[in-house]
Amino acid sequence: MERVFGITDPISEEPARLDDLFTTETMGLSEAARPQLIRLHDGDRFDLRIEPVRKRLDDAELRMLGYNGSIPGPTLHVDEGSEITVQVTNDGDVEATVHWHGLRLENRYDGVPHETQAPIPIGGTFTYKVQFPDAGFYWYHPHIREDFGLEMGLYGTIIVEPADPSYWPAVDRQLSITLDDLLVEEGRVAPFRRSGPNYTAMGRFGNVMLINGEPIFSGEAAVGEVVRLYLVNTANTRIFNFAVSGARMKLVGGDSGRYEHETFVDEVMLAPSERAVVDALFDTPGEARLEHLTPDHVYDLGAFSVAGSSSGDAAGSFEELRVDPQLTAEHQSIDRDIERAPDKVLAFVASMPLLYGDDRAPATSYACPMHPDVTSTEPGTCPKCGMQLLPVRSEEETPTSYACPMHPEVTSSEPGTCPKCGMKLVPADTLPTTEPKPSEDAIHHEHQEHEQNDGLEWEDLMPDINRASEPSNMRWMLIDRESGAENGAITWAFTVGDRVKIRLVNEMESDHPMHHPFHVHGAGRFLVLSREGVPESNLVWKDTVLVPAGRTVDVLLDVSNPGLWMAHCHIAEHAQSGMMFSFNVSRRDSAEVTR
Numbered sequence: 001m002e003r004v005f006g007i008t009d010p011i012s013e014e015p016a017r018l019d020d021l022f023t024t025e026t027m028g029l030s031e032a033a034r035p036q037l038i039r040l041h042d043g044d045r046f047d048l049r050i051e052p053v054r055k056r057l058d059d060a061e062l063r064m065l066g067y068n069g070s071i072p073g074p075t076l077h078v079d080e081g082s083e084i085t086v087q088v089t090n091d092g093d094v095e096a097t098v099h100w101h102g103l104r105l106e107n108r109y110d111g112v113p114h115e116t117q118a119p120i121p122i123g124g125t126f127t128y129k130v131q132f133p134d135a136g137f138y139w140y141h142p143h144i145r146e147d148f149g150l151e152m153g154l155y156g157t158i159i160v161e162p163a164d165p166s167y168w169p170a171v172d173r174q175l176s177i178t179l180d181d182l183l184v185e186e187g188r189v190a191p192f193r194r195s196g197p198n199y200t201a202m203g204r205f206g207n208v209m210l211i212n213g214e215p216i217f218s219g220e221a222a223v224g225e226v227v228r229l230y231l232v233n234t235a236n237t238r239i240f241n242f243a244v245s246g247a248r249m250k251l252v253g254g255d256s257g258r259y260e261h262e263t264f265v266d267e268v269m270l271a272p273s274e275r276a277v278v279d280a281l282f283d284t285p286g287e288a289r290l291e292h293l294t295p296d297h298v299y300d301l302g303a304f305s306v307a308g309s310s311s312g313d314a315a316g317s318f319e320e321l322r323v324d325p326q327l328t329a330e331h332q333s334i335d336r337d338i339e340r341a342p343d344k345v346l347a348f349v350a351s352m353p354l355l356y357g358d359d360r361a362p363a364t365s366y367a368c369p370m371h372p373d374v375t376s377t378e379p380g381t382c383p384k385c386g387m388q389l390l391p392v393r394s395e396e397e398t399p400t401s402y403a404c405p406m407h408p409e410v411t412s413s414e415p416g417t418c419p420k421c422g423m424k425l426v427p428a429d430t431l432p433t434t435e436p437k438p439s440e441d442a443i444h445h446e447h448q449e450h451e452q453n454d455g456l457e458w459e460d461l462m463p464d465i466n467r468a469s470e471p472s473n474m475r476w477m478l479i480d481r482e483s484g485a486e487n488g489a490i491t492w493a494f495t496v497g498d499r500v501k502i503r504l505v506n507e508m509e510s511d512h513p514m515h516h517p518f519h520v521h522g523a524g525r526f527l528v529l530s531r532e533g534v535p536e537s538n539l540v541w542k543d544t545v546l547v548p549a550g551r552t553v554d555v556l557l558d559v560s561n562p563g564l565w566m567a568h569c570h571i572a573e574h575a576q577s578g579m580m581f582s583f584n585v586s587r588r589d590s591a592e593v594t595r
Contacts, residue, residue, distance in 0.1 A: 042082035073156025095119035107563025135162035172312035174228035181206025201469035203237025217302025224310035246288035253277030254540035260327035271517035342503035352511035354473035455548025492583035513549035
């Protein structure tokens with residue numbers, strides 16, 4: 001018998017329809033395999049299949065989805081400048097596409113449904129030509145019901161080997177690492193509705209941490225060995241702050257290639273879809289623990305067992321901090337861009353009827369503004385003067401106490417905003433009583449008490465409200481400040497060769513100020529010019545940037561690839577609820593190029 005896991009909306013207490021829920025049945029499914037490393041060369045062909053799998057995590061047996069039967073999917077190891085053919089077969093639970101995240105490939109293979117391709121039906125196939133113009137670390141994932149597909153395990157990584165053998169520092173070996181979390185309830189993945197996403201207020205935070213698809217990483221390293229860690233955050237919404245306790249880390253690369261300056265670091269913060277390339281020197285025998293560090297908790301992700309002695313020689317050059325000459329030249333050329341006005345200003349704004357309702361109370365009757373004795377229970381016009389009747393609002397009882405939905409200990413006798421997170425206070429008697437819980441993997445040697453002044457949400461601090469949120473009661477908006485257009489109504493247009501300065505403003509005057517990782521598809525790549533007006537000191541080419549609540553980030557988009565390209569928040573539930581738009585890039589006129 002098929003198992004379906006019913007849910008109840010904790011705000012309205014209305015049960016979800018069972019036929020609107022994706023199945024959780026595991027009977028007859030193959031067990032999820034370990035991901036493979038696939039070496040591919042120019043002209044090679046590769047088959048990629050989306051299929052349900054059975055995944056065991058501790059005592060739970062979960063129905064999930066995998067690429068080629070594994071979570072994560074295969075790591076594709078390819079060469080800079082190469083092209084491969086990937087035939088995707090969709091045997092999953094919903095229509096699909098595959099988005100090749102971060103790659104400046106031909107537009108028709110970008111994987112955006114209804115814009116660059118038709119969705120792949122269940123049982124159908126689609127063939128992608130995937131080009132790799134840039135060295136670095138990339139990944140692939142769905143772009144239909146991304147909230148569902150990512151959570152269920154549909155993600156895989158791509159290592160693009162540079163044509164220049166001296167591009168990266170010397171290492172002894174390399175590993176691809178995915179950082180993720182999963183929400184498990186009553187032995188199943190927390191339910192998804194076929195009709196659309198939920199958890200749209202903050203995104204779906206998990207209670208089980210996953211590293212390379214497993215709750216705990218287990219690896220081995222030799223004393224003196226240098227291992228390159230290709231890191232990517234594949235979570236729906238959680239920010240990861242990754243560290244290796246017991247090893248030394250050198251940050252050498254980001255989203256699309258190497259940093260201007262290599263730097264020694266203690267930790268690396270990654271928003272959803274961001275990548276980092278870190279070289280780790282294991283110089284001490286024992287255990288080197290992999291950790292996710294938040295202001296309040298330390299999450300244990302596993303460990304390398306460090307013993308023996310390395311036969312490699314990469315440690316001899318580990319102390320060297322190299323400089324990228326191309327990015328140094330870019331840095332010298334962008335002074336004018338840092339100072340000039342932006343070409344575009346994009347604001348991030350939330351409207352939250354779930355908590356705050358409509359701007360005005362409902363009308364109980366209508367009256368004429370000139371003849372207030374003329375009233376009606378319906379809209380209409382005044383029979384005396386012809387003026388339109390105006391709504392008369394009902395008198396509502398004034399609350400005596402207000403509280404923050406995220407920090408219920410913050411209370412006030414007057415309306416206002418929370419000093420910790422900026423959210424509007426709501427009547428205290430409307431808040432759920434459920435206390436937020438840290439994820440199960442948290443080690444409770446607490447850091448000092450965290451005040452939410454970094455503009456980041458590390459945990460789900462209002463779980464009942466978040467669970468009840470959906471596109472109908474939680475609106476996330478990207479707003480073009482020049483035109484006022486929102487989300488899909490934005491009509492930006494650029495030309496290959498343009499360098500567009502975009503100011504990203506995460507508004508505090510918003511029902512729910514929250515961080516957003518802003519991602520631009522393969523129209524080009526961008527440099528972060530400044531954060532809060534402070535010029536960026538260490539450049540790296542990026543396709544995703546984290547914009548904390550109340551902050552402003554300026555980026556310079558180097559437009560290089562014609563087509564129709566998407567830009568969106570990479571919190572999966574935000575994107576799926578409409579926080580996205582597409583823009584056109586045209587080819588530059590050949591006559592203009594040859595002048």
